Amino acid sequence: MSYKGICIHCSLFHEVKHGLYLGVVQTEGGKVEGKSHRMGLFSFVDVFKGIPFADVPGKWxxxxxxxxxxxxMKATKYRDRCLQVTLLQTKTQGSEDCLYLNIFVPQGSRVSKNLPVMVYLFGGAFLLGASNDVAILGDSLYDGKEMADRGEVIIVTVNYRVGTMGFLSTGDSRLPGNYGLWDQHAAISWVRRNIEAFGGNPDNITIFGQSAGAASVSYQMLSPYSKGLFRRAITQCGVALSPWAHQRNPMIARKVGCWRSDEDEMITCLKMTDPVDVELFLSLALLPTGVVMDLLELAPVIDGDFIPDEPSxxxxxxxxFDYLAGVNSMDGHIFAGVDVPSINKKNATTVEQVRGLLNGLTKEKGNAxxxxxxxxxxxxxxxxxxQAVVKKTVADIETDFLFLVPTQIALQLHANNTSGARTYSYLFNMKTRIPxxxxxxxxxHAEDLQYLFGKPFATPLVYFPRHRDLSGYMIAYWTNFARTGNPNTGESRVPVAWPPFTKYHQPYLTINNKISKSSIGFDLRSYYVNYWTQTYNSFPSIKREEKE
Structure with a gap:
């Protein structure tokens, strides 16, 4: 890349004791300077924190x-998260000035050029989260240094608006919603336009995410606005088809205290209300009355624009796009523990509680x-x-309904539609480390992230060798996939060949610390997938009957 006739990419590298690091980099908005971190004897990672990819956004x-x-610009500090409620929903944190991203560039004995690029979208139920979330024993959970260094890829983590600022919608053109998805799109577009100056290949971008971030990746794949923008996608524990990943009744703006019979007046009232109050009012209005899933009322919508139709x-x-997707074996456990608290306690879980959970999840279909x-x-x-069997069944129900079955449907739809792009399926089932x-x-849910982001290497004292084995395997598969579209081929060796998922052949890889040939399975939980996609779907919707 050249700027005013000067090869910036060549001129701004500096030597650091046997290594190289990017000095000042020219982006479309101006010059930025990051910081070099030593990783090994001859390896470094340049870290750029808090680069703006868009202006301070207007409200909605x-x-x-x-x-x-x-x-x-000294790009050495993470910027504020986007305005959001705290986990306990008692106060807010963050700022409206939040559209920033962070870049992690590996350097060795040669200047990095033409590297694959991986853009990460965080999870948090579309209500909370940040690109530098949850600092556990040191660096942020999404710190990209280990993954960049070990996989020889550039990692980018981005902020986007969440909660009411990101996903409030009136269901029409006045407040269409999906502002958080537009932010993600703006960030990926910025990366495509600017990453070459950091040593990245703009034609080899993979987007990946977990939970609501995975559903976001899924929406980015499905949007007509993404044509040619990136090359591959990875969804971990969430897709656009997940029942919690879309708003069905986007008129909740009325709950904020801006009730007006005239909707234009209501929107004017909302725009004049302090955003902190909007965020708090709405979070209190959304406290769940049924199952946990009912809390997730703020999510993407079919707006006729970014998402022009039903995701399916x-x-x-x-x-x-090449596509790699999977779930954790107990993704639903944490939610099941809220809906049926007895599963994590000594007291018995009853038949009535199991039926009650199913009733909450399937209320649109009724008793049959x-x-x-x-x-x-x-x-x-x-x-x-x-009792262990009964309690595990509760976790399985919630895992299947919220995560596993929608992901299997997405994999099948991708394989059915693809024209040369590849599809891969996995199940992550390493035993929990949560005491x-x-x-x-x-x-x-979310236990895969510590391994993918290399925490067993970054903080070795709190992990065992088996955790480092698993972390190494995941980084290898993920970064190989980003590099070539095939998790088996690239810069990193993998323990076993992972076969692709096709229209007629549905293998999956079980991911843990003991990956071998026997880790390849077929037709993941197909009995339950078939139940939800065929038998369950054949029951008429109660709401539809009422309308008729």
Missing amino acids: EKPKPHPGWDGV KLFHNAAQ AVSSAYSVYTAHWGSAPE GFPRWVEAE
Whole structure:
């Protein structure tokens, strides 16, 4: 890349005791300077924190280009998260000035050029989260240094608006919603335009994310606006088809205290209200009355623009992208523990509690569907099931319904629509490291992230060798996939060949610290996937009957 006739990429590298690091980099908005971190004897990672990819956004407006800056911006500190409620929903944190990203560039004995680029979208139920979230024993959970260094890829982590500022919608053109998705799109577009100056290949971008971040990746794949923008995608524990990943009734603006019979007046009232108050009012209005899933009322919507139709009808847009997707074996456990608290306690979990959970999840279908689902999930119980079996069944129901089945449908739709792009499926089932849970609990929601981001290497004292093995495997598969579209080929060796998922052949890789040939399975939980996609879907919707 050249700027005013000077090869910046060549001239701004500096030597650091046998290594190289990027000095000042010219971006479209101005010059930025990061900081070099030593990783090994001859390896370094340049870290740029807090680069703006858009201007301070207007309230419920799409992101706008950043006006730029003079001089050299010191990109050495993370910027504020986007305005959001705290986890306990008692107060707010963050700022409206939050559209920033962070870049991690590996350097060795040669100047990095043409590296694959991986852009990460964080999770947090579309309500909370940040690109530098949850600092545990040192660096942020999403610190990209280990992954960049070990996989020889550039890692980018981005902020986007969440909660009411990101996803409030009136269901029409006045407040269409999806502002958080537009932010993500703006960030990926910025990366495509600017990453070459950091040593990245703009034609080899992979987007990846976990939970709501995975659903966001899924929406970015399905949007017509993403054509040619990136090359591959990875979703971990969430897709656009997940029942919690979309708003069905986007009129919740009325709950904020801006009730007006005239909707234009209501919107004017909302725009004049302090955003901190909007965020707090709404979070209190959304406190759950049924199952945990009912809390997630703020999410993307079908707006006729970024998301022009039902997600299941948009997979022709995703046919161009290589796609890797999977779930954790107990993704639903943490939510099941809120809906049916007895599963994590000594007291018994009753038949009534299991039926109550199913009733909460399937309320749009009515009692016949509840009885049907109950008989499917209790078929293996026998006449006197052990409590561990009953409790694990509750976790399985919530995992299947919220995560596993929607992901399997997404994989199938991708494989059915693809024209040359590849599809891969996995199940992550490393036993939980969270103390205090029952013995039957396997991989909890979000437990994959510590391994993917290399925490067992960054903070070795709190992990065992088996955790480093797993971390190495995941980084290898993920970064190989980003480099070539095939998790088996690239710069990193992998323990076993991972076969692709196709229209007629559905293998998956079980990911833990003991990956071998026997880790390849087929037709993941197909009995339950078939139940939800065929039998359950054949029950009429109660709401539809009422309308008729």
